[in-house]
Amino acid sequence: xxxxxxxxxxxxxxxxxxxxxxxxxxxxxxxxxxxxxxxxxxxxxxxxxxxxxxxxxxxxxxxxxxxxxxxxxxxxxxxxxxxxxxxxxxxxxxxxxxxxxxxxxxxxxxxxxxxxxxxxxxxxxxxxxxxxxxxxxxxxxxxxxxxxxxxxxxxxxxxxxxxxxxxxxxxxxxxxxxxxxxxxxxxxxxxxxxxxxxxxxxxxxxxxxxxxxxxxxxxxxxxxxxxxxxxxxxxxxxxxxxxxxxxxxxxxxxxxxxxxxxxxxxxxxxxxxxxxxxxxxxxxxxxxxxxxxxxxxxxxxxxxxxxxxxxxxxxxxxxxxxxxxxxxxxxxxxxx
Amino acid sequence: xxxxxxxxxxxxxxxxxxxxxxxxxxxxxxxxxxxxxxxxxxxxxxxxxxxxxxxxxxxxxxxxxxxxxxxxxxxxxxxxxxxxxxxxxxxxxxxxxxxxxxxxxxxxxxxxxxxxxxxxxxxxxxxxxxxxxxxxxxxxxxxxxxxxxxxxxxxxxxxxxxxxxxxxxxxxxxxxxxxxxxxxxxxxxxxxxxxxxxxxxxxxxxxxxxxxxxxxxxxxxxxxxxxxxxxxxxxxxxxxxxxxxxxxxxxxxxxxxxxxxxxxxxxxxxxxxxxxx
Numbered sequence: 104x105x106x107x108x109x110x111x112x113x114x115x116x117x118x119x120x121x122x123x124x125x126x127x128x129x130x131x132x133x134x135x136x137x138x139x140x141x142x143x144x145x146x147x148x149x150x151x152x153x154x155x156x157x158x159x160x161x162x163x164x165x166x167x168x169x170x171x172x173x174x175x176x177x178x179x180x181x182x183x184x185x186x187x188x189x190x191x192x193x194x195x196x197x198x199x200x201x202x203x204x205x206x207x208x209x210x211x212x213x214x215x216x217x218x219x220x221x222x223x224x225x226x227x228x229x230x231x232x233x234x235x236x237x238x239x240x241x242x243x244x245x246x247x248x249x250x251x252x253x254x255x256x257x258x259x260x261x262x263x264x265x266x267x268x269x270x271x272x273x274x275x276x277x278x279x280x281x282x283x284x285x286x287x288x289x290x291x292x293x294x295x296x297x298x299x300x301x302x303x304x305x306x307x308x309x310x311x312x313x314x315x316x317x318x319x320x321x322x323x324x325x326x327x328x329x330x331x332x333x334x335x336x337x338x339x340x341x342x343x344x345x346x347x348x349x350x351x352x353x354x355x356x357x358x359x360x361x362x363x364x365x366x367x368x369x370x371x372x373x374x375x376x377x378x379x380x381x382x383x384x385x386x387x388x389x390x391x392x393x394x395x396x397x398x399x400x401x402x403x404x405x406x407x408x409x410x411x412x413x414x415x416x417x418x419x420x421x422x423x424x425x426x427x428x429x430x431x432x433x434x435x436x437x438x439x
Numbered sequence: 440x441x442x443x444x445x446x447x448x449x450x451x452x453x454x455x456x457x458x459x460x461x462x463x464x465x466x467x468x469x470x471x472x473x474x475x476x477x478x479x480x481x482x483x484x485x486x487x488x489x490x491x492x493x494x495x496x497x498x499x500x501x502x503x504x505x506x507x508x509x510x511x512x513x514x515x516x517x518x519x520x521x522x523x524x525x526x527x528x529x530x531x532x533x534x535x536x537x538x539x540x541x542x543x544x545x546x547x548x549x550x551x552x553x554x555x556x557x558x559x560x561x562x563x564x565x566x567x568x569x570x571x572x573x574x575x576x577x578x579x580x581x582x583x584x585x586x587x588x589x590x591x592x593x594x595x596x597x598x599x600x601x602x603x604x605x606x607x608x609x610x611x612x613x614x615x616x617x618x619x620x621x622x623x624x625x626x627x628x629x630x631x632x633x634x635x636x637x638x639x640x641x642x643x644x645x646x647x648x649x650x651x652x653x654x655x656x657x658x659x660x661x662x663x664x665x666x667x668x669x670x671x672x673x674x675x676x677x678x679x680x681x682x683x684x685x686x687x688x689x690x691x692x693x694x695x696x697x698x699x700x701x702x703x704x705x706x707x708x709x710x711x712x713x714x715x716x
Contacts, residue, residue, distance in 0.1 A: 169444040172490045179490050179531040183442055214699065215684040218440045323693075323713045350688030353444065353681045355493045363491055365444065370687070378679050378689050381495075381516035384652065386678065386692070386715050396691075396715075404694040 332391025339371025557650025
């Protein structure tokens with residue numbers, strides 16, 4: 104591993120250059136990943152909570168056209184979409200967000216490649232930042248991750264003191280990105296950064312994901328689901344704030360009598376009509392079945408399909424739930 | 440960019456009104472290349488677009504051995520099927536596909552086949568029947584048991600007449616009690632009851648079974664009583680889909696994605712799935 108030291112001011116200079124080059128710079132500012140034009144707003148605070156939402160919407164937009172159509176008398180003309188291929192640099196991604204694209208990649212590429220996702224993902228540079236704060240909802244350590252995990256980051260930052268960071272260059276992409284800025288990089292000492300990461304307080308491991316996997320396999324029918332189903336409002340906020348939830352809808356939108364576009368929109372498995380057939384029959388007709396699907400999808404089905412848990416442990420779904428359903432508590436207590 | 444959501448355009452060459460609420464489209468791709476390249480197998484499905492209203496999922500109802508047209512049959516139910524129903528001959532629709540798996544006809548060669556269908560469920564079954572008829576010598580005895588709610592609800596009347604005229608298929612058409620007309624000369628009774636009465640032999644026989652969930656639920660115990668094995672009963676699952684590509688996340692039953700791992704399953708496979716249909 105290649106480790107360097109960089110001053111915060113120099114890092115901000117790089118940010119300035121990124122903006123000047125016309126790339127998009129995304130940083131957690133106020134409670135979300137925002138496009139930053141003025142780099143003096145960048146905080147790079149390892150002790151901040153995860154932003155209210157992840158940067159998922161920049162790679163998998165809330166709503167996006169997949170094609171445009173024009174109708175004339177009986178003919179139709181289809182127009183393909185051009186994807187904005189600007190490079191996106193994400194500075195200060197929490198480890199729980201940084202790994203989200205790696206997890207989602209499987210889904211968007213099994214057999215059929217969704218280039219809407221791929222083309223954007225390819226142009227991402229993720230500069231992760233160690234995380235030194237957790238609250239009662241965080242559980243990254245229970246889902247194969249940690250506040251100091253480099254998974255998903257192209258470059259990983261560890262704050263050494265207020266003014267400088269240890270910089271680990273993880274991927275080829277990261278190395279290519281940083282090479283023009285070699286003048287700012289000083290030789291680092293792995294031992295120092297290691298000492299820092301080893302001293303980071305980790306959220307307690309709340310559950311063993313293998314045990315949860317087993318339990319889910321044996322408890323498709325369990326009174327637990329009914330209890331949670333009775334609480335849940337089916338608002339699907341959990342899906343929208345999740346860095347790896349990826350279900351979507353496809354709908355047509357006319358904007359005139361002859362023209363329109365076909366949109367791919369975020370959807371949520373907690374909505375009652377998500378699986379409803381045209382006949383009115385609904386395989387997941389009650390909320391308990393829909394919540395069961397959510398937990399199973401994350402901790403069992405996705406593991407079966409792609410060998411990874413569909414969860415980064417960021418805790419956003421629980422932090423934001425209007426009725427305080429805590430997924431960590433549910434899976435931790437599944438056996439009780 | 441390879442856009443997996445981009446449909447091919449096809450022209451509606453002919454419209455067949457099968458019943459008051461069910462229509463068949465005969466479709467031809469507008470682009471000759473696509474028409475040549477479009478290969479599918481019996482049981483696969485496609486996403487059909489009515490531009491302005493969206494996409495709907497139906498099986499391809501014509502046989503892959505008959506390449507002149509692609510056919511789909513749909514019952515008017517929701518927004519998209521209503522929009523499709525408003526289209527006329529010569530109009531343009533979109534087709535994405537073919538998707539999903541298929542009936543393993545190669546493995547079924549040398550067997551007797553028993554086709555059981557109810558309602559619009561005859562669409563995927565018809566694709567297999569016509570496919571098998573075009574390879575008639577590869578299969579042994581063929582029996583069709585198909586049910587509809589009433590005489591006017593029977594779809595594929597043209598095809599049924601062709602099947603009835605052939606001496607190398609046994610074709611039994613039934614309507615639900617009360618759905619018969621004075622001139623009806625077929626059977627009267629629900630599909631499971633007619634199956635029980637017909638009592639086909641399970642010897643070297645595979646079953647292709649499609650229909651509404653309640654019919655499937657009541658038919659399977661009768662097949663089991665007659666001695667059919669779970670592995671020999673093939674059916675299709677019809678869950679709601681949007682993408683057909685294993686991405687949009689709504690058609691799964693447990694870890695099985697109906698759009699990619701299905702829609703064709705044996706009853707043995709279905710029994711192993713979590714019961715969420």
